[in-house]
Amino acid sequence: MTDNEFEAILDVVCLRLSAEAQRSGFLTPKDFERRVRSLTSEVVTDPAIQIDPNPPAQAFPDIAVGKFGIEVKFTTNDTWLSIANSVLESNRIPSVDQVYVIFGKMGGTLEVRWSRYEDCIVHVRTSHVPRFEVELPPTGGTLPLFQQMNIAYDDFRRLPMDQKMPHIREYARGRLKKGERLWWLEDSEVPTHTLPLQASLYTRLTKDRKTRLRAEAALLCPQIVGSAIDKYDDVPLYLLTYRGVLSHNTRDMFTAGSVSNPTNDDNGGIYTERALKLIESEMLIAANELEDALFIEYWGESVPPVDRIAKWLEKADGFAKKWTPSTSLFKDYQNQRVNRPHIAN
Structure with missing residues (x-):
């Protein structure tokens, strides 16, 4: 026929x-x-x-x-x-x-x-x-x-x-509009990542879980160090679509005294800078463990784990106006890279 x-x-x-x-x-x-x-x-x-x-x-x-x-x-x-x-x-x-x-x-x-x-x-x-x-x-x-x-x-x-x-x-x-992100990233028939069945409130998470999520979000969203009005927009989108966590006040994740000045030392400074210093080790872990599809989605490019912090510093320097992230953050990491010139920049 x-x-x-x-x-x-x-x-x-x-x-x-x-x-x-x-x-x-x-x-x-x-x-x-x-x-x-x-x-x-x-x-x-x-x-x-x-x-x-x-x-x-x-x-x-x-x-x-x-x-x-x-x-x-x-x-x-x-x-x-x-x-x-x-x-x-x-x-x-x-x-x-x-x-x-x-x-x-x-x-x-x-x-x-x-x-x-x-x-x-x-x-x-x-x-x-x-x-x-x-x-x-x-x-x-x-x-x-x-x-x-x-x-x-x-x-x-x-x-x-x-x-x-x-x-x-x-x-x-x-087809994405401004402020929208893909919530699914897997290429495989069997996804490597799944959302939890129930959503969680960020404020109800344990301290360790909050710290880990802040580190992941900060890594994927270097624009938080800048001054643009929409600099935090990608953070709640990441938390909700990839981790199933709802954050009511994203700004406080990086500027509140509880995360940037937990010892209440009155030393002033830029609170976002201080907050990021306190989660450097968690950001290093996130750089090594997060799947590459996330960096393609949020950074627009694939970056090997060993180079992600260096790339983040490069991006953050481009966003920051009142300070230079690469001069104050990840100093030990940067010194190690200087001593290992075979690692690509």
């Missing part, structure tokens, strides 16, 4: 389903999928093609018709928009080469339409498992997702998950 022949079958199926919908409607997704399956079986006349009446529940697509497949979508809303399959496609039926969508819209004017799967995928939703979003037909001149990502769907679907994620992350990053 050719593509044109199968699409002619879809024309017939959708025309009959639309007529049935307008007469009596379909109440549930399961009812609609069962009718799509039975009607497709009636219309397909090739005896060599057998449609499984009871496929596995999680199979993708829902209906296999030889080398073709039908993914069934259903809504009671007046919209052609729906969440689709996971980008992983781990349950894809191996025999299916070409996937189509049959969409039943049971809101507004009741109608059933079809589309090629890759032509109606317009977005990828970055939930705990990234999922495609389909729309028949795309509105507002929206390009299919794979045109936006400059890769063919058939090429994309054959990639392992760790090679799919850079495409998705680049697409998602291009």
Whole structure:
């Protein structure tokens, strides 16, 4: 069966389903999928093609018709928009080469339409498992997702998950607004980092946990030493999206007397500088242990662990106006680097 022949079958199926919908409607997704399956079986006349009446529940697509497949979508809303399959496609039926969508819209004017799967995928939703979003037909001149990502769907679907994620992350990053950050960073099918099930308040954490998180945030956000009005914006985003911790007053994490002058010695100075001096050892640990994807996200570049403090000092010097971080922070670290010239700057 050719593509044109199968699409002619879809024309017939959708025309009959639309007529049935307008007469009596379909109440549930399961009812609609069962009718799509039975009607497709009636219309397909090739005896060599057998449609499984009871496929596995999680199979993708829902209906296999030889080398073709039908993914069934259903809504009671007046919209052609729906969440689709996971980008992983781990349950894809191996025999299916070409996937189509049959969409039943049971809101507004009741109608059933079809589309090629890759032509109606317009977005990828970055939930705990990234999922495609389909729309028949795309509105507002929206390009299919794979045109936006400059890769063919058939090429994309054959990639392992760790090679799919850079495409998705680049697409998602291009949609970020000012003050937004990606909350997911992993390239692998099995994430190396997961958020805790419950969120935590920063103020309720132990002293050691607070110190560790302040060190991580300070390392990833060297702009906190500057004077820009938004210099703290990335800190709560990091804590919430990567550590599941909500911070009400980020400024106090680096300027409050309890973190910058815990001994109350009245020696004055720049409180941010004093606060950072007190967590140098924790920042060194963070520089060695945090995953590289975080530095790509927050610094815009990959930096080897051994060079991260030097790079942080370089960045911090560029942000600071009233003091020079490299002249007062990480002196032991800088002296060690001078004595080890084989380490790249």
